[in-house]
Amino acid sequence: xxxxxPQNVDFDDRAEALSLLKTSLGSMELKxxxxxxxxxxGYGNEYDRIEGFCMDAVAAIALKGITSKPRQGNxxxxxxxxxxxxxxxxxxxxxxxxxxxxxxxPALADKKAHVIVNVGGETPDDIIDAARALSYHKRLFSAxxxxxxxxxxxxxxxxxxxxxxxxxxxxxxQMYRRNTVIVKLVPNLSLISEMAVVCExxxxxxLTVANSFPGMAIDVFERKPILGAxxxxxxxxxxxxLSLLLVHRVRRAVSLPIxxxxxxxxxxxxxxxxxxxxxxxxxxxxxxxxxxxxxxxxEGIVDFLFEDAKRRGLTCPLPLRDYIGTLTLNG
Amino acid sequence: MSANAxxxxxxxxxxxxxxxxxxxxxxxxxNMPMEFPHPAPGQFILISPQPHSYDSQQTRATKFSxxxxxFDMGVPQDRTMLLRPMSxxxxxxxxxxxxxxxxxxxxxxxxxxxxxxxxxxGDRLRFLGPTGNGFNPLECKKTLLVAxxxxxxGVNLLCKSLLAGGHPPLFILGVNSKEESPVRLSLxxxxxxxxxxxxxxxxxxxxxxxxxxxxxxxSMVASIYPGDQGxxxxxxxxxxxxxxxxxxxxxxxxxxxxxxxxxxxEALEETARHYSVRxxxxxxxxxxxxxxxxxxxCATRIKDLxxxxxxxxxxxxxxxxxxxxxxxxxxxxxx
Ligand SMILES: Cc1cc2nc3c(=O)[nH]c(=O)nc-3n(C[C@H](O)[C@H](O)[C@H](O)COP(=O)(O)OP(=O)(O)OC[C@H]3O[C@@H](n4cnc5c(N)ncnc54)[C@H](O)[C@@H]3O)c2cc1C
Ligand SMILES: Cc1cc2nc3c(=O)[nH]c(=O)nc-3n(C[C@H](O)[C@H](O)[C@H](O)COP(=O)(O)O)c2cc1C
Ligand code: FES
Numbered sequence: 001x002x003x004x005x006p007q008n009v010d011f012d013d014r015a016e017a018l019s020l021l022k023t024s025l026g027s028m029e030l031k032x033x034x035x036x037x038x039x040x041x042g043y044g045n046e047y048d049r050i051e052g053f054c055m056d057a058v059a060a061i062a063l064k065g066i067t068s069k070p071r072q073g074n075x076x077x078x079x080x081x082x083x084x085x086x087x088x089x090x091x092x093x094x095x096x097x098x099x100x101x102x103x104x105x106p107a108l109a110d111k112k113a114h115v116i117v118n119v120g121g122e123t124p125d126d127i128i129d130a131a132r133a134l135s136y137h138k139r140l141f142s143a144x145x146x147x148x149x150x151x152x153x154x155x156x157x158x159x160x161x162x163x164x165x166x167x168x169x170x171x172x173x174q175m176y177r178r179n180t181v182i183v184k185l186v187p188n189l190s191l192i193s194e195m196a197v198v199c200e201x202x203x204x205x206x207l208t209v210a211n212s213f214p215g216m217a218i219d220v221f222e223r224k225p226i227l228g229a230x231x232x233x234x235x236x237x238x239x240x241x242l243s244l245l246l247v248h249r250v251r252r253a254v255s256l257p258i259x260x261x262x263x264x265x266x267x268x269x270x271x272x273x274x275x276x277x278x279x280x281x282x283x284x285x286x287x288x289x290x291x292x293x294x295x296x297x298x299e300g301i302v303d304f305l306f307e308d309a310k311r312r313g314l315t316c317p318l319p320l321r322d323y324i325g326t327l328t329l330n331g
Numbered sequence: 332m333s334a335n336a337x338x339x340x341x342x343x344x345x346x347x348x349x350x351x352x353x354x355x356x357x358x359x360x361x362n363m364p365m366e367f368p369h370p371a372p373g374q375f376i377l378i379s380p381q382p383h384s385y386d387s388q389q390t391r392a393t394k395f396s397x398x399x400x401x402f403d404m405g406v407p408q409d410r411t412m413l414l415r416p417m418s419x420x421x422x423x424x425x426x427x428x429x430x431x432x433x434x435x436x437x438x439x440x441x442x443x444x445x446x447x448x449x450x451x452x453g454d455r456l457r458f459l460g461p462t463g464n465g466f467n468p469l470e471c472k473k474t475l476l477v478a479x480x481x482x483x484x485g486v487n488l489l490c491k492s493l494l495a496g497g498h499p500p501l502f503i504l505g506v507n508s509k510e511e512s513p514v515r516l517s518l519x520x521x522x523x524x525x526x527x528x529x530x531x532x533x534x535x536x537x538x539x540x541x542x543x544x545x546x547x548x549x550s551m552v553a554s555i556y557p558g559d560q561g562x563x564x565x566x567x568x569x570x571x572x573x574x575x576x577x578x579x580x581x582x583x584x585x586x587x588x589x590x591x592x593x594x595x596x597e598a599l600e601e602t603a604r605h606y607s608v609r610x611x612x613x614x615x616x617x618x619x620x621x622x623x624x625x626x627x628x629c630a631t632r633i634k635d636l637x638x639x640x641x642x643x644x645x646x647x648x649x650x651x652x653x654x655x656x657x658x659x660x661x662x663x664x665x666x
Contacts, residue, residue, distance in 0.1 A: 047625070050340050086620060285620075291459060
């Protein structure tokens with residue numbers, strides 16, 4: 001047994017140690033808390049050809065946001081690097097539900113991870129239409145993530161509007177009895193706790209907290225925004241403290257399981273989010289600059305569990321799920 | 332273009348072997364891991380502009396601290412985050428040697444390239460590649476390669492493979508300032524040579540033969556910098572135009588491949604159309620995040636195939652996956 005004596009841990013017995021990472025999200029069993037964020041993993045197969053990326057390190061993958069009709073997306077440039085982060089204004093460029101159902105989802109049948117479809121749209125009805133088209137093919141995926149928070153669409157995101165959110169979630173909940181229904185919240189919302197409650201009442205199984213934050217960058221010589229679409233969403237380590245606070249606030253408001261998203265790039269980040277109340281953590285931008293990041297995070301969390309057990313004088317490390325939401329605020 | 336779309340790429344760590352800096356240009360030779368697949372001409376890699384401590388090799392003594400560093404390390408605050416796309420200027424794998432040597436040639440234009448120019452031999456850099464769709468098997472026997480400045484790195488491997496195949500291309504290098512002479516001089520050593528005929532229409536010019544990695548390539552230099560000795564005074568495109576004007580039949584048989592700034596490519600397209608150049612391929616550049624085809628950040632506009640070749644209808648393609656080599660007649664160059 002690797003874990004009997006944490007003072008003298010046998011780190012070669014990784015398989016055993018990795019079983020400490022099991023968590024769950026509603027009815028979805030997760031082999032590790034790591035998921036991949038929508039928009040950073042294409043339609044699920046792109047990383048198959050990359051040697052060094054390890055699917056075993058990932059419990060679930062969220063596919064690129066899909067809309068009822070194909071979308072070209074925004075004008076270029078679409079990305080810009082900022083300190084410790086990046087702006088993107090992809091604009092929900094996607095193949096549309098039809099191609100997703102006929103070509104992309106069947107190709108994922110024997111993925112070793114749960115497949116999450118991410119649905120978006122300009123209006124509540126767009127989202128509902130996309131979700132409805134997918135609802136006839138429910139067995140092709142484990143969960144549906146309702147993206148009411150895309151910063152790259154015209155107007156304010158649906159996720160700012162309590163009434164519209166309640167309607168979208170309620171309607172989609174009714175279409176999906178078995179699949180896990182996840183709502184991806186808007187990050188820059190002062191009433192995020194209230195929004196979380198609305199989603200819980202409307203029947204959501206889990207919440208993703210949150211999405212990229214709206215932002216911009218300016219070309220000083222042209223005096224014009226750098227991004228072709230003027231504004232974009234900020235992601236990467238720069239937003240981590242912001243999303244950490246959001247996870248904490250949402251945790252206090254509802255008992256739904258939370259998927260943390262925003263700037264997670266190492267095991268310490270992951271553990272922070274878990275202590276703040278997340279059941280799973282979603283990795284996005286970090287994958288761009290390190291295809292091996294997921295394995296690294298898993299291993300780092302195991303290191304943490306052993307180290308923590310040692311510091312507390314326990315004989316064996318506690319499973320990660322015992323850490324979820326264990327934050328205590330200072331006096 | 333899906334010639335090598337199925338080829339595997341590797342996410343790994345390479346080590347810096349040599350670095351040469353001339354002016355704003357930097358040449359890096361990297362020691363690639365054994366599993367690195369052989370790149371095709373036109374392919375590129377994404378490379379981290381600086382080393383990261385968790386990529387460094389573990390020793391027994393550092394085992395505990397690396398265990399902690401693996402826990403802590405994300406992206407250090409003062410550094411760049413995303414990998415930078417760089418054409419594979421050269422790749423050689425000597426027989427009997429496990430590791431190939433990959434050369435990058437780049438110009439310092441911003442934070443990432445500045446940081447990359449500061450690496451030292453022995454540093455370990457994360458990379459992803461080789462990736463992208465390179466040059467398709469070419470239809471034409473006659474090839475004209477045009478490089479704008481550091482764009483030379485986008486067409487160099489092609490040049491090498493054409494020479495190996497017994498079809499020496501004609502090479503035109505455009506330099507726009509005295510500053511770029513390092514590209515011209517230190518990287519392609521210019522020596523006069525007489526084996527190749529001087530193309531019709533360019534008689535007053537000297538045809539030079541550049542030495543690129545010990546292979547001699549017939550080449551001409553176009554410089555807008557007056558008084559640049561031995562060079563055609565004007566842009567690369569003007570030189571191409573002059574060549575085609577004197578010899579229109581040559582144009583119709585030629586494959587023109589170009590890599591360089593968008594205005595150069597756009598001007599070349601016009602010339603290529605005018606002289607009905609048989610095949611026109613360009614290497615495009617776009618900002619990239621993933622380099623793996625997932626983020627859709629590197630999209631570029633490609634004209635739809637319709638009878639009416641106007642710019643009205645277009646779709647986006649990914650430079651990292653469908654490109655970086657595109658049919659130059661179908662690209663929309665203007666922002
Ligand atoms: C497939 C591909 C191959 C490439 N091969 C080479 C190569 O062999 N040698 C080389 O020197 N460069 C090459 N580039 C361009 C190189 O990737 C950029 O110069 C680099 O990413 C800039 O990073 P930075 O952080 O230094 O600049 P940033 O801080 O991002 O930008 C600084 C300035 O450079 C401009 N710039 C940024 N990216 C590009 C770009 N992709 N093209 C043109 N201008 C840009 C910006 O507009 C800005 O003005 C290639 C690009 C691609 C897509
Ligand atoms: C290029 C890019 C595309 C994205 N596309 C989507 C999308 O289609 N749907 C969605 O819900 N979120 C999308 N996101 C947001 C991410 O899923 C994630 O929530 C956000 O980037 C924050 O996490 P990170 O800092 O780990 O990247 C996208 C992010 C990036 C960087
Ligand atoms: S760089 Fe991400 S799709 Fe090309």
